[in-house]
Amino acid sequence: MKLYEQTALQISERIEKGYFLVGDKLPSIRELSQSHSVSISTAQEAYRLLEDQGWAESRPKSGYYVLDRQNTPLNLPNITRPSQRPLEVTHWQEVLNLLCANYQPDSIQLSRAIPDLDAPSIKPLTKLLADINRQLPTRDLLSYETLRGSDKLRLQIARLMVDSGCQLHPDDLVITNGCQEALSSSLLALCKPGDIIAVDSPNFYGSLQIIKALGLKALEIPTHPETGISLEALELALEQWPIKALQITPTCNNPLGYTMPTEHKRKLLALTKPYDLAIIEDDIYGDLAYQSPRPPSIKSMDEEGRVLYCSSFSKTLAPGLRVGWVAPGRYLNQVMHMKYVVTASTSTQAQLGIAEFIAQGGYERHIRKMRQQYQNNRDYLIRLITEHFPDGTRMSYPLGGFVLWVELPGDIDTVEMNKRAELFNTSIAPGTLFSASGKYRNCMRLNFAQRGDERSDKAVEQLGLLAKAMIKEKQTVQ
Amino acid sequence: MKLYEQTALQISERIEKGYFLVGDKLPSIRELSQSHSVSISTAQEAYRLLEDQGWAESRPKSGYYVLDRQNTPLNLPNITRPSQRPLEVTHWQEVLNLLCANYQPDSIQLSRAIPDLDAPSIKPLTKLLADINRQLPTRDLLSYETLRGSDKLRLQIARLMVDSGCQLHPDDLVITNGCQEALSSSLLALCKPGDIIAVDSPNFYGSLQIIKALGLKALEIPTHPETGISLEALELALEQWPIKALQITPTCNNPLGYTMPTEHKRKLLALTKPYDLAIIEDDIYGDLAYQSPRPPSIKSMDEEGRVLYCSSFSKTLAPGLRVGWVAPGRYLNQVMHMKYVVTASTSTQAQLGIAEFIAQGGYERHIRKMRQQYQNNRDYLIRLITEHFPDGTRMSYPLGGFVLWVELPGDIDTVEMNKRAELFNTSIAPGTLFSASGKYRNCMRLNFAQRGDERSDKAVEQLGLLAKAMIKEKQTVQ
Numbered sequence: 001m002k003l004y005e006q007t008a009l010q011i012s013e014r015i016e017k018g019y020f021l022v023g024d025k026l027p028s029i030r031e032l033s034q035s036h037s038v039s040i041s042t043a044q045e046a047y048r049l050l051e052d053q054g055w056a057e058s059r060p061k062s063g064y065y066v067l068d069r070q071n072t073p074l075n076l077p078n079i080t081r082p083s084q085r086p087l088e089v090t091h092w093q094e095v096l097n098l099l100c101a102n103y104q105p106d107s108i109q110l111s112r113a114i115p116d117l118d119a120p121s122i123k124p125l126t127k128l129l130a131d132i133n134r135q136l137p138t139r140d141l142l143s144y145e146t147l148r149g150s151d152k153l154r155l156q157i158a159r160l161m162v163d164s165g166c167q168l169h170p171d172d173l174v175i176t177n178g179c180q181e182a183l184s185s186s187l188l189a190l191c192k193p194g195d196i197i198a199v200d201s202p203n204f205y206g207s208l209q210i211i212k213a214l215g216l217k218a219l220e221i222p223t224h225p226e227t228g229i230s231l232e233a234l235e236l237a238l239e240q241w242p243i244k245a246l247q248i249t250p251t252c253n254n255p256l257g258y259t260m261p262t263e264h265k266r267k268l269l270a271l272t273k274p275y276d277l278a279i280i281e282d283d284i285y286g287d288l289a290y291q292s293p294r295p296p297s298i299k300s301m302d303e304e305g306r307v308l309y310c311s312s313f314s315k316t317l318a319p320g321l322r323v324g325w326v327a328p329g330r331y332l333n334q335v336m337h338m339k340y341v342v343t344a345s346t347s348t349q350a351q352l353g354i355a356e357f358i359a360q361g362g363y364e365r366h367i368r369k370m371r372q373q374y375q376n377n378r379d380y381l382i383r384l385i386t387e388h389f390p391d392g393t394r395m396s397y398p399l400g401g402f403v404l405w406v407e408l409p410g411d412i413d414t415v416e417m418n419k420r421a422e423l424f425n426t427s428i429a430p431g432t433l434f435s436a437s438g439k440y441r442n443c444m445r446l447n448f449a450q451r452g453d454e455r456s457d458k459a460v461e462q463l464g465l466l467a468k469a470m471i472k473e474k475q476t477v478q
Numbered sequence: 479m480k481l482y483e484q485t486a487l488q489i490s491e492r493i494e495k496g497y498f499l500v501g502d503k504l505p506s507i508r509e510l511s512q513s514h515s516v517s518i519s520t521a522q523e524a525y526r527l528l529e530d531q532g533w534a535e536s537r538p539k540s541g542y543y544v545l546d547r548q549n550t551p552l553n554l555p556n557i558t559r560p561s562q563r564p565l566e567v568t569h570w571q572e573v574l575n576l577l578c579a580n581y582q583p584d585s586i587q588l589s590r591a592i593p594d595l596d597a598p599s600i601k602p603l604t605k606l607l608a609d610i611n612r613q614l615p616t617r618d619l620l621s622y623e624t625l626r627g628s629d630k631l632r633l634q635i636a637r638l639m640v641d642s643g644c645q646l647h648p649d650d651l652v653i654t655n656g657c658q659e660a661l662s663s664s665l666l667a668l669c670k671p672g673d674i675i676a677v678d679s680p681n682f683y684g685s686l687q688i689i690k691a692l693g694l695k696a697l698e699i700p701t702h703p704e705t706g707i708s709l710e711a712l713e714l715a716l717e718q719w720p721i722k723a724l725q726i727t728p729t730c731n732n733p734l735g736y737t738m739p740t741e742h743k744r745k746l747l748a749l750t751k752p753y754d755l756a757i758i759e760d761d762i763y764g765d766l767a768y769q770s771p772r773p774p775s776i777k778s779m780d781e782e783g784r785v786l787y788c789s790s791f792s793k794t795l796a797p798g799l800r801v802g803w804v805a806p807g808r809y810l811n812q813v814m815h816m817k818y819v820v821t822a823s824t825s826t827q828a829q830l831g832i833a834e835f836i837a838q839g840g841y842e843r844h845i846r847k848m849r850q851q852y853q854n855n856r857d858y859l860i861r862l863i864t865e866h867f868p869d870g871t872r873m874s875y876p877l878g879g880f881v882l883w884v885e886l887p888g889d890i891d892t893v894e895m896n897k898r899a900e901l902f903n904t905s906i907a908p909g910t911l912f913s914a915s916g917k918y919r920n921c922m923r924l925n926f927a928q929r930g931d932e933r934s935d936k937a938v939e940q941l942g943l944l945a946k947a948m949i950k951e952k953q954t955v956q
Binding site: 092096097099100112114117121123125126127129130131133134137138139141142143144145146148167176177178179181184188192193206209210212213214215251317318319320321322336337338339342344345346347348349350397466 | 507512570573574577578589594595596601602604605607608609611612615616617619620621622623624625626654655658659662665666670684687688690691692693795796797798799800814815816819820821822823824825826827828868
């Protein structure tokens, strides 16, 4: 643990023990530096971390104050209890409905995990793309990129990945058409039909659909909404089943929002070592962790090349660019073959534009702003839901990204709820999409990327009213 | 047959019968109009067709002259004789070498099938892409396209496809990341490991590698360099093997350049009907046919939805855009699922740029110029090879596209030849890439898209000298 982390921990423990109460002014940076014998910059770092963790807020020209963190009751969902057998993935039709929904231009889309694309800090990227199209010779712009992807972009990504603890060479990376192709190339490289893939549960519907399409079976592992996949349950599953690979999103999980504690990540690697288990780590939201520096990836701890690290710019920048990457470790050759087979190469222009955006510092600037916005939006949405949703509603407490998992009381069917929400032009992602076998029917995922306004507040309020009405209906019928 | 086609046919028959000799001046447009009782514009159309077919050339301010078509001796390769059993596809490493070759900036790349990207008529496309990036709201530009792909682009493609005889609704189409994803989604949708896929032979290495990667087997069908896949051999194969699908490139074939006669296309559909055989038709070069109007696709004759039509803008416009499409017929739902699974969606910006380019007439203009350029380049390259290559060299006579298939005499190894050609900075595509089992070792494919210059002429001359030297070596050893 670094010094600033220790310092922050000491403060947060005092808050927990009641030495500082909500609204209390905390020691100034200078005071903290003196009382803890740390440098000014360490004290600053400690406060930044306390802010990220939701313990403190800074008030301009005044100092740091204890935040009303405890007053936002964390009604977290319980650890999940999925089926204990490998299953074929059902439901494609519902995913298709989600993807092909014909949204009204003025609808409130809380369904898909699309980042805020109106943020001013993304605008320089489109300007760069325009410049590239004006200035580069058509020959450079329009030809096939190499199979691995643009040298320039891979260099920039290797640099970015140092933040997650990875020391990779650009040639360890393969650029893909979004994270989806990183995941599909990895699963194609590792598996043949009938193989069993262990997954955290709930799990991103995109990866579940790969499992379905390739004729694989999903073994859903119980998952805790704060610490992630249950290591005990995974260990038992490994003893019991011939698991071919593990696919998880351990940092800023989609849909649950947790980040596996670093120690758990280490343990996960250790306990899967005897099985030489391949781990497909989806880190697409990792750079959107609210804490700084961002948590390390499992890949950063992998000494055996067993981790196939998958990511993209779809959540940090923009999904329409379709630029992702995979660091496949010892499976590099197989994954490169699959990437070629599936799409041959990735759009040249988007790669060049993103590489330049990162090189000019635009990526860092944008991410810093988005993290703050998403964290604020999370707190706001949690308050709204606490206010408007039925008693007994539980929800996740995301530590990064921009999706919230909401578990409704009783047995409210969120597929039905989503249909009825069309009436007020609002869409949600029903929980069933995130399970191989249609579990989580009383859950939903909500996107909170956009800056809220009256209309989106109203939509959340209406969802709450709808949930209450559906509970009442059930009670009347019974 | 249209009136101008009849008129052109009458002229070409007279040339064949010797009424007009090479170099003779043909009747003027006015004379032709009067003698055949057709309009001026019909006479003009007829001459344009005669030019496309290589019968006549126009000389500025003078008129039309009989071209030296007969003097280019067509030493076509014989019908191919691939293995008669379904085979696992070998050789990924050689394809990888081709894809990852680190070309010098000034090298002569005759290897990959990249169109001419320096043509002035492609420039407006990059301008449109720049404008889109400047003018559209980031939200429209950067978000996921719908799963099917841009409405605008699908409408334009449906219109273009009328030229190949297809009457499709935009919703019959799914936009893909290049033709490669159209092919891979189709094969993923149709097959499971172990299935047998019949292919024309030689066959594009990209589709062979899909067959390899998905654990399928390729049954290579003998193929004639003028008329395409042998219908008799295919019929026998269908009786003998449980063939799951047929994958062919019947129009402007890669690598052989032939176009299957329309009547053969019809027969192919009829003879596969009792087997309800799925046909994956790769039409990526179809719009580059030298004749106008372009030949009909098999898809245009398909009344049962059995044809999965795959294409892209990679050969007609630019491969780096990664925009293709598939019209999967009755397999639409399965292919859409696979497309989602593999890459989720296709880059928004490129789709919008291409749609606008087509709508403004830029596509038609560009294609018209490229057809002419590629046809001229074909004739020029054939003359060069005839002049410089060893006696006994055979070669294809492409009717569209920009690749030539060259069969060397004796047993010259073109893999070895490609290595040695590095010395003079030149690369070719060895024939073995185009076979499941490493056949065609004495063949190579050459790209003739670029306007030739002294350096490229020199490279072809050096290839010829190299081939002669390699023959001599063999003779000395023996």
